Amino acid sequence: MEFDYDLFVIGGGSGGVRAARMAAGYGARVGVAEEFRFGGTCVVRGCVPKKLMVYASAFSELFEDAEGYGWQVGPRSFDWSRFIAAKDAEIARLEAIYARNLDLAGCELHRCRAEVTGPHTVRLASHGHEVRARHILIATGGTPFVPDIPGAHHAITSNEIFDLPHLPARVAVVGGGYIACEFAGILNGLGARVTQLYRGEQILRGFDDDVRGHVAGLMRAKGIDLRTETDVARIDRAEDGLVLTLVDGARLAVDCVLYATGRVPNTAGLGLEKAGVALGPRGEVLVDRWSQTNVPSIFAVGDVTDRLALTPVAIREGAAFARTVFGGEPTAADHSDVPTAVFTQPEIGTVGLTEAEARREAEVEIYRSTFRPMFHTLSGRDERMLMKMVVRKSDRRVLGVHIVGHAAAEMIQLAGVAVKMGATKEDFDRTVAVHPTAAEELVTMRDPVA
Template identity: 50%
Template structure:
């Protein structure tokens, strides 16, 4: 008999926590998971999944217009936000059910309460019940941050945006990262007048400069407004529910909805980690080693709460590696090199490996290959919007060290191309591959 109530207690039933629970249980562990909100976590409940569904819905605005150029007699169409919203939330409900079924089928106990750490092997639930565990895994993710400005409480974040009562006429989105640009594209397509307000002069820091500059150009052409190097003074809410955003260095902005997309902070507040001597960094993230172990021998952490790479597939891999290491007698770590990422903007962009600036700083001599073209569909649709593909090559070894692109289906194309970059293939390997014609992806093997 074990000295503990369970072998593994997981705090948080998001992507990383669910994967760790399922795999640990498959290895024979007795597992319990505490989730104070909904099973599925940020990605499934209020993140990448419902956001991608909104993106699909928003795309019909352009697709319906384009259809006329392709011979379809499409009338002027109205849009109902509540229909899209409710259908998306219904799909979220369905997916949550599937996640619950997965845990149930692996005999993982799901406890719908908040859990806090009260010792290296002890947890206390919101109901007052205590449990002991041989190992504890913290997988509580991250939480949207609000700026320290008067009136910030009148705004919303990506947590609440999926539940809006109506599609706003005027929307201000604060931030310059992927969340800001994705929701700007969504609501602009749905007919909202969108303004992005950013405290710096750069969008999408970390992505290749050529690609992010192209997105800014296209977004401005579409009619999205931008305020760069902006400083807030205060946010005022009027009696009719509208807002006035007063700036220290510019004209005030009137809007119906204000959304903050100013970053996400590891969700460690109030977890009681200090009771077990778990060390945090200056941003509140849990410090872990290569095997996801914290400074406490019995406590581990995976996913956004560690603030290593805030991506769902990374959290899943970390959770799987943890379970294999601790319960599967198969010590494994996660390789963080060449992780592909995408921004599902309008149009989307994606990248893997080093940017041009990173490659020049690290390698010194590089070769850059680009293709700047108008996709065939855009030509017939009468759209001037151009795609841009960019390949960064180590001039010494001829190895492809980075791929970056913006254009229709860029994330779908990049996922396969990322395998080649991860495998260390050369520019010649790309050149030796016969093009699949006619396709946009063929540009990758035709770059000159």
């Protein structure tokens, strides 16, 4: 069979773009199809615009904190439309960079939907024709999940929140994961009255229990009406907004309902089943450690595989695929000890095992400290940071580090290097503290608390 491409990538997000550019660098003929906007979820309607929103929402507290430092801050207000315009301009700039970098690498771009029709064939919706590729890479990411309840069509998701025409005054955020908690903080900081509803007993399932409790307490202290062990039974349109009926019969009137109840792999309608590609129960593309499916010519990377849904992980998987298939250097992406951040307010930085996970594997010691950061000694804000370290007793190796507080994401990136290298508690202890900082707490915790 003659091939039009050595590689055809479906999906122009972080993982697909990295794989395409590297494969082209190895001399491969590469085609890339993207039906929405290059950059994927992270750049267009995920990490990047969300972080810009976090920055915008933080100013409400910073104005208050400034008074403690002698500043006189006058009347202030937030202009949603002005912020959205600035955000849109930045996203357009980044999208253009993604497309330009693919073009400069020699990739052929197709701004349309693509579907797999066989082990080596892809149909392009722009003209309905099939192209032939020696290898096909699925990198279509994930999509928000909304449960099937009466009135679910009245709700929005994290896809639509970035394009609302105005900031709603009353918002219900449904969900307890990192996306729900991040947007609850953002909307609260921008001035909306936020009620967060979660069916579980505590938010942020999968994170360390101390982190979960600490963040939940601070969210409530900031004015978020966080209700756990509850859920929405139905959503109805009312004259002045929406009315939620909860499972216990209670009713809640709001202007907007944001569902952040998880994401599912974006494989619907891609034709993968017809091509013989095996999918998992959530629709995820099943792959081996080399990101290869059961069809030898078809691979998949990123959130569509439901392994570890983080942008930097998708990039690593895309790079590993390109090295393996086109670089002659078999490489498997490493999914262990991946540092990550959650941009709640205050933010979370975490790497390695939680206390519960570590205790299932070994006997451990726990080092934990909560303290009022120096910034708030004059701001007057009653907000405490949390630092926690999980240490294996047998060899003193640090199995996990968990931080809640300002700049936690920046700190965990560097702590992640130490954890990945196998640092011991004594390695941390031998490191001289940088004073005065919050981060010095990581190297000054001396006595275990458990």
